[in-house]
Amino acid sequence: MIAVKNITKTYAGGGNGGAPALRGVSFDVREGDFLCVTGRSGSGKSTLLHVVSTLLRPDSGQILYRGEDVTRLPEPELNRLRLGDFSMIFQMHHLLAYLTALENTLLPFMSRLTPVKDAELAAARLCLDKVGLAGKHDRLPGSLSGGEQQRVAIARALVKKPKALFADEPTGSLDKKTGGGIIDLLGDLNAEGMTVTMVTHDQAYANAGNRKLTMEDGVLASDG
Amino acid sequence: MNILTIPLRNLRRKWLKTCLLTGVFAAAVLSVVGLTYVSREVGQSLEKKLTQFGANILVEPKVESLSVGYGGFNLGAVAYAAKSLDASAAAAKIRSIALHERISSVAPKLIEMAKVGDKPVGLIGVDFEQEQLIKNYWTVTGAMPDKPGEVLAGSKAASLLGLAVGSTLTASGRDFTVAGVLDETGSEDDAVIFAGLRDVQEATGAIGQANFIEVAALCSACPIDDIVAQIRALLPDVEIVAMQKVVKSRMYAIDFVKNLAMGVCAVLLLTACFMIALSLLASVNERKHEIGILRSLGFSRAKVFAIFCFEAVAIGCAAAVAGYLGGVLASQKTLAMLDVAGQAEQAAHAGHASVVGFDAAHFGLTLAAVCLISVAASIAPAWKAANTDPCEALVML
Ligand SMILES: Nc1ncnc2c1ncn2[C@@H]1O[C@H](COP(=O)(O)OP(=O)(O)OP(=O)(O)O)[C@@H](O)[C@H]1O
Ligand SMILES: [Mg+2]
Numbered sequence: 174m175i176a177v178k179n180i181t182k183t184y185a186g187g188g189n190g191g192a193p194a195l196r197g198v199s200f201d202v203r204e205g206d207f208l209c210v211t212g213r214s215g216s217g218k219s220t221l222l223h224v225v226s227t228l229l230r231p232d233s234g235q236i237l238y239r240g241e242d243v244t245r246l247p248e249p250e251l252n253r254l255r256l257g258d259f260s261m262i263f264q265m266h267h268l269l270a271y272l273t274a275l276e277n278t279l280l281p282f283m284s285r286l287t288p289v290k291d292a293e294l295a296a297a298r299l300c301l302d303k304v305g306l307a308g309k310h311d312r313l314p315g316s317l318s319g320g321e322q323q324r325v326a327i328a329r330a331l332v333k334k335p336k337a338l339f340a341d342e343p344t345g346s347l348d349k350k351t352g353g354g355i356i357d358l359l360g361d362l363n364a365e366g367m368t369v370t371m372v373t374h375d376q377a378y379a380n381a382g383n384r385k386l387t388m389e390d391g392v393l394a395s396d397g
Numbered sequence: 398m399n400i401l402t403i404p405l406r407n408l409r410r411k412w413l414k415t416c417l418l419t420g421v422f423a424a425a426v427l428s429v430v431g432l433t434y435v436s437r438e439v440g441q442s443l444e445k446k447l448t449q450f451g452a453n454i455l456v457e458p459k460v461e462s463l464s465v466g467y468g469g470f471n472l473g474a475v476a477y478a479a480k481s482l483d484a485s486a487a488a489a490k491i492r493s494i495a496l497h498e499r500i501s502s503v504a505p506k507l508i509e510m511a512k513v514g515d516k517p518v519g520l521i522g523v524d525f526e527q528e529q530l531i532k533n534y535w536t537v538t539g540a541m542p543d544k545p546g547e548v549l550a551g552s553k554a555a556s557l558l559g560l561a562v563g564s565t566l567t568a569s570g571r572d573f574t575v576a577g578v579l580d581e582t583g584s585e586d587d588a589v590i591f592a593g594l595r596d597v598q599e600a601t602g603a604i605g606q607a608n609f610i611e612v613a614a615l616c617s618a619c620p621i622d623d624i625v626a627q628i629r630a631l632l633p634d635v636e637i638v639a640m641q642k643v644v645k646s647r648m649y650a651i652d653f654v655k656n657l658a659m660g661v662c663a664v665l666l667l668t669a670c671f672m673i674a675l676s677l678l679a680s681v682n683e684r685k686h687e688i689g690i691l692r693s694l695g696f697s698r699a700k701v702f703a704i705f706c707f708e709a710v711a712i713g714c715a716a717a718v719a720g721y722l723g724g725v726l727a728s729q730k731t732l733a734m735l736d737v738a739g740q741a742e743q744a745a746h747a748g749h750a751s752v753v754g755f756d757a758a759h760f761g762l763t764l765a766a767v768c769l770i771s772v773a774a775s776i777a778p779a780w781k782a783a784n785t786d787p788c789e790a791l792v793m794l
Binding site: 219223226228229248249252253254255256257261263267268269270271272276279280281282283284285286287288289329341 | 400690692
């Protein structure tokens with residue numbers, strides 16, 4: 174589904190002493206994969222995920238999504254991709270503090286002036302129920318636990334029925350038990366056919382997927 | 398729920414900050430609206446007062462040579478004062494121009510070289526009511542003439558001719574009674590005798606005529622040239638002279654009041670503008686993560702820009718409504734305190750200025766202007782928000 178070809182990226186800020194964060198990374202994400210990317214801190218995992226999920230443009234190389242090179246797409250096309258096919262989950266700061274769980278889940282449909290449709294509202298409620306938040310739809314993030322907040326973020330990522338889900342350390346700010354619950358949830362989604370790419374430095378979760386990539390100093394050390 | 402839910406919810410969450418910002422902005426709008434109204438009314442009443450110190454437009458028959466002398470009329474060349482104009486018709490026409498509301502008085506004059514005893518003296522026929530409007534500074538011993546046959550003697554003329562209140566005189570074959578003696582004015586008025594226009598017209602046989610007409614016009618809302626042009630259009634055969642110097646010095650005082658008010662307004666609005674900008678800028682930095690989330694969800698830069706811009710506009714609209722209404726109220730109170738409103742009310746009865754009240758057009762203008770200012774204030778912070786790098790905003794540091 175996604176073909177990553179020889180990606181390089183060096184941050185302009187000159188972090189890492191000007192050394193590139195990615196140095197020629199190539200791999201494929203196949204339809205239905207649950208891909209885990211691991212590696213030591215600073216090895217370039219987040220950078221890789223951001224590049225693949227279109228948040229960051231690489232310096233060179235190609236990312237083919239269904240045959241199209243997304244590294245060359247103009248902004249509006251990228252926005253459309255993020256609004257539709259690609260969903261992202263992050264380690265922290267996933268919710269808008271002043272919107273309820275339901276409203277946060279509806280955010281992908283709130284990027285326009287036309288009001289949210291009933292069908293979209295129903296879909297959002299369904300997703301929240303699915304991640305185990307039935308009865309907590311109208312809570313503000315402040316009154317939800319860390320694990321519950323992450324579940325709202327997952328519900329929001331699911332509500333638009335994306336083709337690919339990208340997760341950067343989704344368990345990073347959670348304890349073992351809660352984190353395990355999130356990994357199980359991602360596993361369930363993958364079992365239903367969702368393509369998942371997850372970055373984690375936690376070896377306990379590195380084998381949760383069907384494939385594991387290991388990053389080392391901006392290059393892929395192992396694939397398989 | 399739509400994109401506007403996001404900024405509105407944020408404003409509601411930070412209600413204290415929202416209220417404070419709205420309050421500050423509303424205070425600025427209130428001051429601007431209030432100052433504008435008060436300075437308008439004060440300017441008008443000031444001009445009205447200044448207008449009482451003389452006319453600013455002269456209407457006279459067309460003559461070939463330049464005339465100098467009393468009020469622009471050459472007393473020494475009365476021979477050719479045969480040139481005169483139809484006083485009441487001209488006055489009616491002057492009162493009927495499109496800008497007739499700006500005309501505060503129309504004072505026709507007919508001049509006769511009379512002899513009292515064997516001493517020559519200028520007998521000026523005037524409309525006493527109109528004359529008083531122009532010459533508010535006149536003070537009189539005795540009373541203003543209000544009956545035919547009564548005259549007002551200038552102080553110098555009175556002492557020279559030995560006249561006092563109640564004395565009688567004969568001039569141009571008619572008998573007059575001195576109703577009052579004008580206190581010294583330091584002007585040409587001291588040396589002449591004022592009689593009713595009709596009396597002089599009858600004495601000279603120039604029924605309905607006047608040598609010239611002095612007009613006092615209020616010029617704070619329109620240039621005097623417009624008024625002159627309009628009179629000229631109705632009275633093509635007559636000379637209309639604007640006394641630019643009089644107008645300019647008068648307008649200077651009024652413009653000063655208005656410019657001062659405008660200056661204060663500009664400073665106030667600029668301050669409010671910077672406050673909104675600063676607060677939004679702080680908000681952008683504090684909400685970096687939110688911006689990252691929105692961008693990662695596919696919100697375009699323009700939409701992020703719009704969200705921040707809308708927050709400022711929402712505050713601006715609330716401030717405009719509160720500020721305008723408050724401004725009208727405040728200016729009414731201020732004018733009442735300054736007692737300008739009372740004069741304005743008198744003026745309203747006379748068909749001139751309006752008293753301050755809610756004005757839909759002004760309200761719309763205020764709303765539009767404040768919206769524009771809010772947008773201007775939010776451009777820099779909203780621009781910063783729109784160009785926040787989503788990756789940088791999202792990674793844990
Ligand atoms: N915005 C940035 N500007 C400059 N350098 C950066 C930036 N983000 C990351 N880097 C550098 O790029 C390299 C790779 O960073 P990256 O965040 O991809 O690592 P990571 O594997 O995700 O680490 P972690 O497990 O700690 O999240 C690091 O050396 C980092 O210092
Ligand atoms: Mg990382």
